Amino acid sequence: MTASTLTQYPYRYDVVGSLLRPADLKQAHQDFAAGKIDQAELTRIQRQETKRIVEKQVALGFKAVTDGEFNRSWWHLDFLWNLTGVDKYDYHKSYKFKGDTTRTDNVELTGHVSENPNHPFYDSFKYLQSIVPDGVLVKQTIPSPTMLFRDNRSDRWHEFYETWDAYLDDVAKAYHDTAEHFYALGCRYLQIDDTTWAFLISKLNETKDQPAEHAKYEQLANDGVRVINAFLAGLPADLTVATHICRGNFKSTYLFSGSYDDVADQLGQLHYDGLFLEYDSERAGSFASLARIWNQDAHKRLVLGLVTSKFPELEDQDAVIARIKEAAKIVPLENLALSTQCGFASTEEGNQLTEDQQWAKLTLVKTIAEKVWPEA
Template sequence: MTTTTTLQAPFRYDVVGSLLRPASLKKAHAQLAAGEITREQEITIQQTEIKRIVEKQVQLGLKAVTDGEFSRSWWHLDFLWGLTGVGKYDYHKSYKFKGDHTRTDNAELVGKVAYNPDHPFFAAFKYLQSLVPAGVLAKQTIPSPTMLFRDNRSDNWAQFYDSWDAYLTDLATAYHETIQHFYDLGCRYVQLDDTTWAFLISKLNDDQEDHAKYTKMAEDAVTVINAALKDLPADLTVTTHICRGNFKSTYLFSGSYDVVAPYLGQLNYDGLFLEYDNQRAGGFEVLDQIWNHDDHKQIVLGLITSKFPELENPADVKARIQAASEKVPLSNLALSTQCGFASTEEGNQLTEAQQWAKLNLVIATAQDVWPED
């Protein structure tokens, strides 16, 4: 993990990951599915749009940029399907967002989980890296390994493993080797996106009957994440985004971080992106517990929503940063949108121009708060 001399990211103003898919890319995906264009033609369109949005992020002044997750349809499933031992199937159930529902794709174990040297995300990263100018980091986002705990994805683990702990060991190893390969390709900034903690907030607060089950899930999450991060190169920054669900401007989970704060404080990340765009997340009371008084760790406050186009009042955002600094030193805080703009290819309910305005607000506000940076 990083040290004080090598830490570059997260930056005072940072981008979570996904960006709105343009109409041309959505059309290309539909045409590919219908057999009207080849995979090579779809990739050409995809890369043209990635080049455009990378140039826009650099123009805005972001110090880390992503490919908008344009090479995937789902923020999590496309990555999981690329691991050895993980297959795709129709779950026949959608994810129940507030007021909407998703497609029914899912992932399941079809063998022992392992690192795949031919994972398609590696080629996608190499293209992103080829576009990024000097002085700007190519940020790679992938789902947390905990996403293979939930939603029936590991129900059949006993078909392939003698114990649950053996499965967790393989899962951590697969992630460690995957992250290491991103590093070998030149990546110095990886983010693990994770809805598991928000799921656990709801369960630990509301499901007292199965409280022990969800406590064990939290403990296993700490174990597998920290094992995946152990002994990674010192100049690699690894952060996480604690997501509460993001689909067509809706959400999945609510509740204060207080019940998961003790676990979040144990995670060996360089930074945590926390959603704080509305009252559903609670207050800042447990921020110091999540930060855990680690001078190397950054807390990135997601105070500006990516779900709706209305721009927040900069004075209000600055006041909330100041309130957070009562729990975590200002030098260990940063700012972002609360989530990405399109965790699935459908995207949130705002325009691309409104998306750029949101990111510009993040940058301008952070520059006012941390002028020395």
Template sequence: MTKAPFRYDMVGSLKRPDALKKIWHEVQAGTKDRTEALDISQQEIKRIVNQQVNLGFHDVTDGEFSRSWWHLDFLWGLKGTKKYDYHESYKFHGSKTRTDNVSLAGKIAYNPDHPFFGFFKYLQSIVPEGVLAKQTIPSPSMLFRDNRSDLALDFYNSWDEYLLDLAKAYQQTIRHFYDLGCRYLQMDDTTWGFLISKLNETKDDPKAHAEYEKMAQDCVKVINMVLQDKPADLTVTTHVCRGNFKSTYLFSGGYEAVASYLGQLNYDGFFLEYDNERSGGFAPLKDIFNNRPQVRIILGLVTSKTPELEDQKVLIERIKEASTYVPLENLALSTQCGFASTEEGNLISEEEQWAKLTLVRDTAKKVWEDA
């Protein structure tokens, strides 16, 4: 079997059934017991794991069924953070989100009782032999935006001291996942999509542009500290996302503005969105590959936002085009994002979701002999 990331691969989230969303809302309202909700969650996770296995995927996720947000639930679980009402919806095009957010409440630290460890243990317990349980968490760079680190200097003498603690908390968290049996972990990241927009917008404003360049440099610094000394048999990838909520998006722009930074990141693989014109062309892939020639780039050519199936011939032609910048052996295929980055989910049915993943599998098998 090809080492992860695979020729056809899972991004992460899957559509939650209405019954699952309903019971968790009842838990929040105090009308249902959390234990009952966890039981239903596990039943549904087992069902979707079986479906992924039946489709032939070499790695599976729990669909992120045990969280409400792709990022906030994890960040709330770290020591030194707190949940609060942001009073602002995240700026998606055409849809308003809930106003939850996270901020610092003290020094950031590893939490040995983080609830995600229990979620992974259950996933690991139901995955058949020969299939990898893939764990997804947000990148540490997700604390750099939306006022999340505004209070850092209330608790630290310097920003660099804060970054060291943040990296250490992630290192210890990832090590715990590894000790539980995790061999495939993905750090999801919309910060690069944010930076693509901001770096393009501030080309004529040197002061603002320098601030966003500093953010990009800090992202590289903290992510590579996290990845430093990771176990050799642990695959760590990232998914660079431009936003995914009810089939809408946050950011636009090609990868040119951040490709040099992405190429500095010591990931084993990059899941990159390429499902429409907002993603730009394939030329920036060369900048990533030239710096990381051993990396695998997973092309997100199949959209998770709309139900219409892509033309397989067009997908194959686009893969061939990408291979003029990066060798075909370093490429793979996935959907452009997950199907439910938040519990609300995209405007697509579960049946249509599986059809998309089937298309990813069938296309990869036509392109790569080792798929």
């Protein structure tokens, strides 16, 4: 969005994206993988459960709703696998979460990268759009293009491109075309989920005394800014694009720690309309970086993830309000909003809480936001 006025969304209270998968949907995925049911039956169950959680979000009063990411197993890989020139492979390594291990699925390049006009996420979006009532916005979430640069996913780039820059240009165009396709289907609110910046926070800290390694991660940060801004350039003015800066979210564990300081300048350069920032624990550091991330952009909204999605205990309302007021000393209150720090099930395994506890968390976010921003 290029307008100079404050963006309407992210809303004052907003759903980050993923929601806990019910038992029948988890079983359906297992049955599909085992060949016990076909794609049509899996889709039927997905849509049945998607309709249920959309109705719940609407009943709770959320103005933007997601499909809970019920059409995927991973928050990022299912989308990336379905781009042209990208495929699935077994990495034989687990992502190193604190205290737990994941499946070993990953992504590899198999050709020139481009938008897939038959990407299955488009059909999922059309279904979601068809069941959302008037006055409620569909929020589509997809992983950041930077996720293709990490975890050995770009190892084969030189087989298909003469230069790294040419590869980056194709990635940016693939995402731009994908955003345009979602827009043509009626999408007006797109969220780009991204663990790369938290990864870089960790790596830039680890390599401060290793100049060559440090420079490699600085270049990755600069490549991220370049590709993201290239993909955003020229999108329709009434398409809001936000990003969620994630620190890892698997079965209530995490991947990365550290203050936003090391990447605040790069985050401030990104041409997003809003940034969802995780601030539910001391791992995120202080609010001092907010000024550089906001970067005096009068229309940008920063969404403070002060309510954790990892644990069931409800935060104290007064304590959360006090933290919002603390952040408002750095960034104007009108440029702030509230959410959980992440979704509830970035992978289908989900975090360690019940559905009722999930809805209680989202209700808390809404209740607090309405106290801080009465117009909400």
